[in-house]
Amino acid sequence: xxxxxxxxxxxxxxxxxxxxxxxxxxxxxxxxxxxxxxxxxxxxxxxxxxxxxxxxxxxxxxxxxxxxxxxxxxxxx
Amino acid sequence: xxxxxxxxxxxxxxxxxxxxxxxxxxxxxxxxxxxxxxxxxxxxxxxxxxxxxxxxxxxxxxxxxxxxxxxxxxxxxxxxxxxxxxxxxxxxxxxxxxxxxxxxxxxxxxxxxxxxxxxxxxxxxxxxxxxxxxxxxxxxxxxxxxxxxxxxxxxxxxxxxxxxxxxxxxxxxxxxxxxxxxxxxxxxxxxxxxxxxxxxxxxxxxxxxxxxxxxxxxxxxxxxxxxxxxxxxxxxxxxxxxxxxxxxxxxxxxxxxxxxxxxxxxxxxxxxxxxxxxxxxxxxxxxxxxxxxxxxxxxxxxxxxxxxxxxxxxxxxxxxxxxxxxxxxxxxxxxxxxxxxxxxxxxxxxxxxxxxxxxxxxxxxxxxxxxxxxxxxxxxxxxxxxxxxxxxxxxxxxxxxxxxxxxxxxxxxxxxxxxxxxxxxxxxxxxxxxxxxxxxxxxxxxxxxxxxxxxxxxxxxxxxxxxxxxxxxxxxxxxxxxxxxxxxxxxxxxxxxxxxxxxxxxxxxxxxxxxxxxxxxxxxxxxxxxxxxxxxxxxxxxxxxxxxxxxxxxxxxxxxxxxxxxxxxxxxxxxxxxxx
Numbered sequence: 001x002x003x004x005x006x007x008x009x010x011x012x013x014x015x016x017x018x019x020x021x022x023x024x025x026x027x028x029x030x031x032x033x034x035x036x037x038x039x040x041x042x043x044x045x046x047x048x049x050x051x052x053x054x055x056x057x058x059x060x061x062x063x064x065x066x067x068x069x070x071x072x073x074x075x076x077x
Numbered sequence: 078x079x080x081x082x083x084x085x086x087x088x089x090x091x092x093x094x095x096x097x098x099x100x101x102x103x104x105x106x107x108x109x110x111x112x113x114x115x116x117x118x119x120x121x122x123x124x125x126x127x128x129x130x131x132x133x134x135x136x137x138x139x140x141x142x143x144x145x146x147x148x149x150x151x152x153x154x155x156x157x158x159x160x161x162x163x164x165x166x167x168x169x170x171x172x173x174x175x176x177x178x179x180x181x182x183x184x185x186x187x188x189x190x191x192x193x194x195x196x197x198x199x200x201x202x203x204x205x206x207x208x209x210x211x212x213x214x215x216x217x218x219x220x221x222x223x224x225x226x227x228x229x230x231x232x233x234x235x236x237x238x239x240x241x242x243x244x245x246x247x248x249x250x251x252x253x254x255x256x257x258x259x260x261x262x263x264x265x266x267x268x269x270x271x272x273x274x275x276x277x278x279x280x281x282x283x284x285x286x287x288x289x290x291x292x293x294x295x296x297x298x299x300x301x302x303x304x305x306x307x308x309x310x311x312x313x314x315x316x317x318x319x320x321x322x323x324x325x326x327x328x329x330x331x332x333x334x335x336x337x338x339x340x341x342x343x344x345x346x347x348x349x350x351x352x353x354x355x356x357x358x359x360x361x362x363x364x365x366x367x368x369x370x371x372x373x374x375x376x377x378x379x380x381x382x383x384x385x386x387x388x389x390x391x392x393x394x395x396x397x398x399x400x401x402x403x404x405x406x407x408x409x410x411x412x413x414x415x416x417x418x419x420x421x422x423x424x425x426x427x428x429x430x431x432x433x434x435x436x437x438x439x440x441x442x443x444x445x446x447x448x449x450x451x452x453x454x455x456x457x458x459x460x461x462x463x464x465x466x467x468x469x470x471x472x473x474x475x476x477x478x479x480x481x482x483x484x485x486x487x488x489x490x491x492x493x494x495x496x497x498x499x500x501x502x503x504x505x506x507x508x509x510x511x512x513x514x515x516x517x518x519x520x521x522x523x524x525x526x527x528x529x530x531x532x533x534x535x536x537x538x539x540x541x542x543x544x545x546x547x548x549x550x551x552x553x554x555x556x557x558x559x560x561x562x563x564x565x566x567x568x569x570x571x572x573x574x575x576x577x578x579x580x581x582x583x584x585x586x587x588x589x590x591x592x593x594x595x596x597x598x599x600x601x602x603x604x605x606x607x608x609x610x611x612x613x614x615x616x617x618x619x620x621x622x623x624x625x626x627x628x629x630x631x632x633x634x635x636x637x638x639x640x641x642x643x644x645x646x647x648x649x650x651x652x653x654x655x656x657x
Contacts (some may be wrong), residue, residue, distance in 0.1 A: 001514060031129040033300045034293060035239070035261060035566065038080060050566060052292070054299045055406045058129040072410050075290040076330040 011055055011073040012037065012048040018067035019045040028059035028068050081564040083510055086265035087503060092118040092235070093486040094479070095256060095271035097242045098305065099123030100131015100298075101468055102458030102475030103277035104225045104234075105181075109479030110275075110486075111232045117483060120269060121234050122258060124241040124569075125300055128226055131279055132298050132435070132459065133468060136219035138339055138402040140192070141205070141467040143182060143213040144175045148202040151175035155638045157208045161362045161648050162438045162464050163595050163608070165318065165616060167634040170445040170463045170474075178473045182213075185472065188224040191217040203342030207358045207647055212338055218402040221468075240267060242304065243572060244502045245274060245312040245454065248492035253312075253453030255494065257502045259572070264510065264565040268499055272486035273453045275478045276441065277471070278305025280323070280459040281580045283573070285429025285534060286526040287332050292519065296325055296332050296428045302573040303580035305460040306432060309441040310579060314449040315618040317442040317462040317631075319587035322535065322599045323433040325361060326369050326380070329426040333404040335382040340395050345384045348422065349377040356651050361436050363597030364651045370427060370535075370598050381422035392418050429526075430534055432580060435471070437599055438464035439587075442618055447478035450620075453489065455482050508560075509571040515561035518571040525552050525574065529581050537588050537602045546585050553578055582626065587619050590628035597651075 019025075022044035029037045029046060037059060038049040046068070053073060060068045093114070096107040099121050107121040123130050144154045154175040159166045182200075186192065193201040193214040204210040215221075229236065239261045246254040246268070255270040282297020293299040310316060326347070328335045337347060337359035349355050349372050356368050372380055384392055396418060400408030416423065434440040440462035447455045455478040456462075458471035466474065509518070532545025556578055562568035593609035594601050616631040 001516065003517065030238075031126050033125040033130055033134050033298055035125060035569070041079060052299070052570075054293050054295070056129075056134050056298065057405050058134060061135070061405075062129070070406060070409075072331075072406060072413055073289075073291055073294070076294060076332075076410075077413050 008051045009074050010048040010051050011053050011071045012059060013069045013071060014046045015067045016043060016045045018065045020065055021046045025064065027062050027064060031058040031062050033058065080262050081566045083264040083565055083568070087268065089268040089270065091270035091491065092120040093271065094119045094273050094275065094482050095269050096121045096275045096277060097256060098131070098277035098279060098458070099127035099236070100277065100279055100458065101133050102471035102478070104229055105472045105475035106275045106277055106457055106479035106482070107234045108228055108232055109476045110483040111234055113480050113483040114487060117486065119234050120237060121229065122237045122240050122242055122269070124239070124261060126238045127229065127236050129222060130300065132301070133221050134298055135405055136221050136402045137215060137468050138218050138336065138398050139215050140182070140213040140469045141338055142178070142211050142465060142469055143202060144178050144211060145182070145200050145202050145213065146179060147199070149209045149211055152638045153209045154211065156640055156644070157206055158465050159636070159638070159640055160644060161207070164614065164640070164645065165438065165595070165633055166464055168637045169634060170443065172637050173445045173477070174463060174470055174473050177477070178469050181469065181473045181476060188228055190221055190224050191215065205338050205341050206360045212342065214339065214398065215402070216398055241569060241572060242308060243506055245308055246494040246498055247312060247451070248494055251313070251452065252492040253451055254492040257499060259506055259568070260565070261569040262565050264507070264568050266503055266506065270491055272489050272491055273455065273482040275455040275457065275482050276305045276309060276460060277458045277475060278460055280431055280433035280435060281306050282431045282433065283577055284431045284526065284529055284580050284584065286523070286530050287429050289330050289332065292523060292526065294332050296327055297431060297433065302576050303432065304573065304576040305456070306441065306583065307576040307579040309449065309456065310583065310621055312451055312454065313621055314451045314454060315442040315620045316440065316583065317616050317618055318439045319432060319583050319619055320591045320600045320617065321363070321437050321439045321596045322430045322584065323437040324366050324430055324535070324598055325428040325436065326366065326425050327428045328407070329424045331407060331410045332428060333407055335423050335425050336399050337382060339398055340382065340384055343391050343395055344387050345382060345395070348381050348383040350379055351377060352383065354653055357653055358651065362648050363437070363599035364648045365597065366427070366599065367597035367601065368651045373427065380425045382425055383422045384418045385420055385422060389419055430529065430584070432584070433459045434462055434464055435459040435466045437596070438462070446481045447474055448481065453485055453492070506572065509562035510568055512559070512561045515559040516555055518560055518562060518567055518574045521552060521556045521560055522570070522574045522577060525549065525578055525581055528552065529584070533581065533584055533588070535598050535601045537600065539589065539604045542585055542589055549578070549581055549585065583619055586626050587617060587628060591617055
């Protein structure tokens with residue numbers, strides 16, 4: 001069966017200017033209980049790769065540079 | 078090589094005690110096992126990262142079941158929990174918890190976790206339950222995980238993050254021998270031989286589907302997909318009273334607790350659209366949930382948590398706890414909706430169904446030593462059958478499990494498992510990665526959980542259950558024959574769906590077996606609307622026998638704390654009666 005991708009706005013937003021993943025930081029990726037964050041091969045910054053968020057916030061709370069913001073996902077706003 | 082790319086690999090390690098699940102009970106079990114025998118190897122395996130895993134990922138706003146000298150006695154607490162669970166309780170484990178939990182509070186205090194104290198320096202315990210006083214706020218509850226993690230590092234527990242356990246291994250004579258696990262980012266498999274295994278894998282929180290449109294917008298941490306229940310089942314362990322579902326009163330859409338436990342002691346209460354109270358007590362029980370459900374469906378819904386009558390300073394105090402500790406995005410949610418507790422009430426609804434002994438009474442059957450029915454296998458926390466555990470129960474029973482499991486490991490050598498079992502499990506785990514074409518895990522999961530909502534959610538109707546089981550069997554066939562996983566992360570989800578499917582089957586099977594209604598909304602069967610103490614004053618144990626799901630009755634152990642006849646139905650009188 002062929003697969004198609006599905007558009008979705010994701011709740012976790014990373015400020016690339018503040019993110020230091022390119023210097024080797026992986027804190028947000030490490031702590032996420034649902035393992036939905038990754039470091040982009042293109043930008044070397046963290047981003048939300050999978051829309052499986054529990055909006056729990058360790059990524060935001062533990063980020064050493066304050067680069068991560070967890071928003072309330074659109075459908076339940 | 079990038080993360081999530083599938084690597085074919087299998088390695089083997091061994092340890093004395095293997096603890097699976099690094100949330101609440103798991104870290105405490107690992108710590109106690111290691112402290113009991115510092116020379117032994119204790120491995121703590123976690124699907125996510127122990128630093129932030131489990132129900133207390135961000136913290137916890139209070140102890141809901143603290144038995145503190147001067148406020149409550151173990152006898153009183155045991156009585157209350159027995160009555161709240163319609164009498165179907167093996168009191169020995171509850172009583173033991175009630176006796177031990179105060180020393181655990183003191184220990185947590187020594188770890189740097191702070192609890193609310195009054196001006197005299199005594200614990201400031203609040204009343205939420207129907208009868209006794211057991212709720213102890215934790216205004217600095219966001220420190221729980223960090224404090225625990227420090228203890229684990231100090232004790233040199235071996236922590237393996239991002240490994241998901243998939244099946245338990247046993248010897249020919251039925252003793253526990255270890256577990257098979259898979260790395261959630263590479264799909265490499267790891268076999269862990271162990272003399273004793275403790276399951277602390279949390280609730281089955283991803284069983285029903287939230288109405289928000291997000292599969293992961295569950296009440297429980299969505300990582301709690303019921304893997305522990307599925308593993309225990311396939312290992313032949315008995316599971317108790319699974320028909321006693323967990324259903325919670327929550328903030329609508331946000332699906333987090335409205336926290337009557339936090340706000341109630343300050344004077345907040347649950348009200349209908351007329352602003353009137355309709356339940357006597359905000360403590361979560363099936364009977365209370367039934368009244369909540371009835372009110373929602375009556376012309377008097379929606380239901381609200383009402384705070385606006387309180388003094389603004391009081392509201393600020395409540396707000397700072399609710400918006401900071403357990404689910405900090407709550408503040409953001411309310412802000413987005415423009416809800417100010419000073420002028421507006423909080424709209425509530427009923428959660429999706431799940432299994433969780435933290436709030437109800439179902440789970441992998443354990444005795445007062447946290448032993449399951451499989452020798453060498455233990456369970457603690459939200460997945461074990463000690464009722465109304467909450468966080469303190471997870472810590473206390475985790476401690477019991479850790480100590481007893483280490484004693485077991487000290488007196489037993491490794492049990493031998495059959496290599497063919499590992500090979501078979503490897504084939505099962507990797508199957509979705511071997512297909513070129515098929516259905517992705519998220520769609521199988523959505524369908525399964527929609528069926529749970531459509532057919533299994535109470536009120537339980539036999540005809541609906543029969544249809545639901547047929548549809549679930551079809552979804553299972555798709556899952557087994559056609560599900561695909563294109564990377565390691567999808568494989569993690571594919572494995573979780575298999576746990577969810579097993580839990581759905583168990584929920585249906587257990588519910589059909591008990592032919593009566595009990596525990597209010599949790600097990601309301603329209604075809605058997607009455608409580609039937611003559612035939613069903615018993616536990617039900619579900620297990621896999623000769624490859625088939627089977628249920629049987631088990632007598633309730635004689636009470637340690639007697640309950641007088643006039644006390645037995647206190648929790649049945651939840652609805653506020655109009656006075657004459």
